[in-house]
Amino acid sequence: METIRYENGYPGGPANGFGSEYPNPFLKEHIVFRNRDYPNIGQVDEYVRLGGYETARTVLTTMQPGAVVDEVKRSGLRGRGGAGFPTGVKWSFIPKDIFPKYLVCNADESEPGTFNNHEIIDYNPHQLVEGMIISGFAIGATTGYIYIRGEYAYGARMLDRAIREAYARGFLGKKLWGTDFDFDLYVHRGAGAYICGEETALLESLEGKIGQPRAKPPFPAVAGLYAKPTVINNVATLTNVPMIMARGADWYRQYGTEKSPGTTAVSLSGHVKRRGNFEIPLGLTMRQFIYELGGGIRDGHELKFIVPGGASTNWLINKPEHLDAGMTWDDMRAIGTEFGSGAVIVLDDSVNVVTAAMKIDEFFKHESCGKCSPCREGTHFLTKVWERIGHGHGRPSDIPLLNEVGDQMLGGKCFCLLGPSSVSAVKSALKYFEPEIRQQIELGTKSQINGHDAPSPSVAEGSARTGAAAAPVKR
Amino acid sequence: MLSDKYAAEIAGVLARYPIKNSAVLPLCYIAQDEYGHLSIDHIQEVADILEMPYTDVYEVATFYSLLYTEPVGQWVLQVCDDNPCCFTGTEELVADLEDRLGIRAGETTSDKLFTLQRVKCIGACHRAPVMQANLEFLGDVTPDKVPGILEDMVQKAQSGATLSISGRFAEQ
Numbered sequence: 184m185e186t187i188r189y190e191n192g193y194p195g196g197p198a199n200g201f202g203s204e205y206p207n208p209f210l211k212e213h214i215v216f217r218n219r220d221y222p223n224i225g226q227v228d229e230y231v232r233l234g235g236y237e238t239a240r241t242v243l244t245t246m247q248p249g250a251v252v253d254e255v256k257r258s259g260l261r262g263r264g265g266a267g268f269p270t271g272v273k274w275s276f277i278p279k280d281i282f283p284k285y286l287v288c289n290a291d292e293s294e295p296g297t298f299n300n301h302e303i304i305d306y307n308p309h310q311l312v313e314g315m316i317i318s319g320f321a322i323g324a325t326t327g328y329i330y331i332r333g334e335y336a337y338g339a340r341m342l343d344r345a346i347r348e349a350y351a352r353g354f355l356g357k358k359l360w361g362t363d364f365d366f367d368l369y370v371h372r373g374a375g376a377y378i379c380g381e382e383t384a385l386l387e388s389l390e391g392k393i394g395q396p397r398a399k400p401p402f403p404a405v406a407g408l409y410a411k412p413t414v415i416n417n418v419a420t421l422t423n424v425p426m427i428m429a430r431g432a433d434w435y436r437q438y439g440t441e442k443s444p445g446t447t448a449v450s451l452s453g454h455v456k457r458r459g460n461f462e463i464p465l466g467l468t469m470r471q472f473i474y475e476l477g478g479g480i481r482d483g484h485e486l487k488f489i490v491p492g493g494a495s496t497n498w499l500i501n502k503p504e505h506l507d508a509g510m511t512w513d514d515m516r517a518i519g520t521e522f523g524s525g526a527v528i529v530l531d532d533s534v535n536v537v538t539a540a541m542k543i544d545e546f547f548k549h550e551s552c553g554k555c556s557p558c559r560e561g562t563h564f565l566t567k568v569w570e571r572i573g574h575g576h577g578r579p580s581d582i583p584l585l586n587e588v589g590d591q592m593l594g595g596k597c598f599c600l601l602g603p604s605s606v607s608a609v610k611s612a613l614k615y616f617e618p619e620i621r622q623q624i625e626l627g628t629k630s631q632i633n634g635h636d637a638p639s640p641s642v643a644e645g646s647a648r649t650g651a652a653a654a655p656v657k658r
Numbered sequence: 659m660l661s662d663k664y665a666a667e668i669a670g671v672l673a674r675y676p677i678k679n680s681a682v683l684p685l686c687y688i689a690q691d692e693y694g695h696l697s698i699d700h701i702q703e704v705a706d707i708l709e710m711p712y713t714d715v716y717e718v719a720t721f722y723s724l725l726y727t728e729p730v731g732q733w734v735l736q737v738c739d740d741n742p743c744c745f746t747g748t749e750e751l752v753a754d755l756e757d758r759l760g761i762r763a764g765e766t767t768s769d770k771l772f773t774l775q776r777v778k779c780i781g782a783c784h785r786a787p788v789m790q791a792n793l794e795f796l797g798d799v800t801p802d803k804v805p806g807i808l809e810d811m812v813q814k815a816q817s818g819a820t821l822s823i824s825g826r827f828a829e830q
Contacts, residue, residue, distance in 0.1 A: 200797065202784060295740045295779035328674075333683075333724040334780045336793035336825025343827070369674040372825075374683050375723035377778070391679030391710070393721040409676060452783035453742040459784045494741060494779075528742045528783070542741040546778050552721075635749040638739070638776075 202459015218306035227348040230309040251321035258432035259444035264417035267512030276404035286324040290331035293377040294493035296526035299448035300418040304338035308345035314421035377550035396599040439465035443511035454531035470506040484531035492523020495604030498611035540612040541569035547605035558602030577624035687824040731773040740779040747787035754801040793825030
């Protein structure tokens with residue numbers, strides 16, 4: 184059976200299934216995807232040979248926690264999960280006098296188009312573990328959990344192995360390197376729920392409940408996991424930490440821009456010639472990313488639109504101010520979208536825009552946790568309207584209707600950001616492609632995907648129910 | 659009984675958390691692998707081990723998409739039909755699988771060998787068309803590869819190998 188990778192043992196080899204074979208002229212060396220430079224870095228011996236865990240030892244034995252926080256602040260490292268909040272600042276919100284404290288790694292990577300944490304987890308797990316030891320020390324946490332999405336079963340295995348190896352060598356556990364610092368680390372597998380990437384829903388899930396977000400305040404820094412001070416950081420954020428502490432904030436700042444220093448891992452998918460992960464210095468333009476790293480649009484087609492930061496972000500189209508914008512949190516906000524989770528989906532002129540928007544809203548409908556009605560009902564409603572248009576039964580009033588329903592989910596009316604995320608597709612589709620949608624409504628044509636009728640969400644929603652059909656099985 | 663058969667694994671799981679409730683997902687996975695799905699009785703068993711109200715475990719079992727409250731096949735095939743996979747070969751793959759298995763997405767074959775599902779993004783968009791078989795990734799699954807893949811799965815199932823539909827691993 185051909186799987187994406189690795190039958191047994193450690194992953195490795197020249198091409199890793201995430202696009203490691205593609206050239207990247209924008210970086211001399213990788214910071215998070217060090218597995219690209221050292222393919223066997225997932226093995227503990229190789230990681231240690233490359234100086235692994237030496238940074239953690241130096242930090243724990245020679246530095247004060249506050250100095251670690253200051254160095255990370257000075258590096259300008261920003262959270263890679265989506266919001267881009269400065270990591271050191273987030274750490275400094277942790278109260279000193281409440282115990283125990285927790286460090287939680289958000290490995291619930293589920294935003295459509297995103298698979299960069301996936302590569303780190305599979306191929307460079309020790310750097311994440313070391314990053315968690317250092318970060319745990321910085322905030323005074325004695326226990327860490329890596330909440331990994333259930334679908335990454337192989338990744339959970341790799342992390343679990345890395346953790347056991349770290350314990351065996353004394354890098355995790357009690358009195359690390361002879362200091363008074365204890366740190367225990369565990370893998371916790373989710374079970375298929377996008378909403379658990381929202382940090383408070385993640386905490387609920389980790390506490391054994393369904394994944395529904397909590398009201399803030401109190402913020403997790405004050406009352407998070409088990410009502411104790413908790414920092415939640417993304418996989419890629421934490422994986423940056425050992426390199427920052429090893430080489431210093433100034434070294435880190437040689438990459439990227441003033442406000443967004445460093446490099447970041449971005450996933451590229453859709454209708455480009457080279458699909459995969461690329462580590463880029465922050466500030467690279469979207470054009471360089473798609474055309475130089477991604478090789479451009481597949482032959483015989485033109486770029487139609489880009490979903491620049493995962494399904495929840497506003498789309499970009501084929502125009503200079505979009506393509507020449509820098510890939511940073513601030514530059515993307517300046518053109519009305521978000522950098523998001525580091526996921527660029529490129530779609531070409533073969534794509535029916537009604538289907539694309541329906542698929543995105545169908546995703547949010549499926550993943551809505553049901554806690555607040557604007558999201559629960561709104562995502563459902565939007566999907567049904569897109570479906571109606573896609574089936575050739577659209578009405579001219581559907582366009583204002585989409586806008587109206589979308590508006591009822593914006594402006595703080597939903598409990599968390601999942602609901603408003605579903606509106607990005609609506610607003611983007613109507614902003615850039617309203618004539619096309621209007622034409623489909625007028626002509627009553629059915630949406631097609633590569634010659635197939637686009638499936639309706641009711642069919643697409645796979646449940647586990649047993650089929651009544653006892654048709655002959657031909658394999 | 660899970661509490662006897664998996665005593666060591668359950669003890670290991672419980673040791674990770676300060677409260678028992680946190681072990682509900684790992685224990686649901688254990689129960690699901692043992693029984694094939696989570697019936698009302700199985701949910702009750704998990705609830706008893708964790709000293710949780712039955713309804714709290716039931717709520718969890720019905721919330722998460724990788725927990726199956728109805729019987730599934732020995733192989734659960736989950737094809738991503740999200741954006742962007744849906745534009746890069748998913749429809750052809752699903753049509754082919756439906757044709758070969760004689761079922762529609764969402765159903766299980768009458769010999770209880772395969773369950774076919776359409777699922778949301780599984781985080782391997784660059785390898786579309788992409789699917790998971792019992793949470794093991796298969797990438798670039800163009801229809802020409804499907805017969806070999808299915809044949810391999812039939813053989814694995816017939817060889818008596820224990821298949822974990824939950825992606826649990828021995829080390830746990």
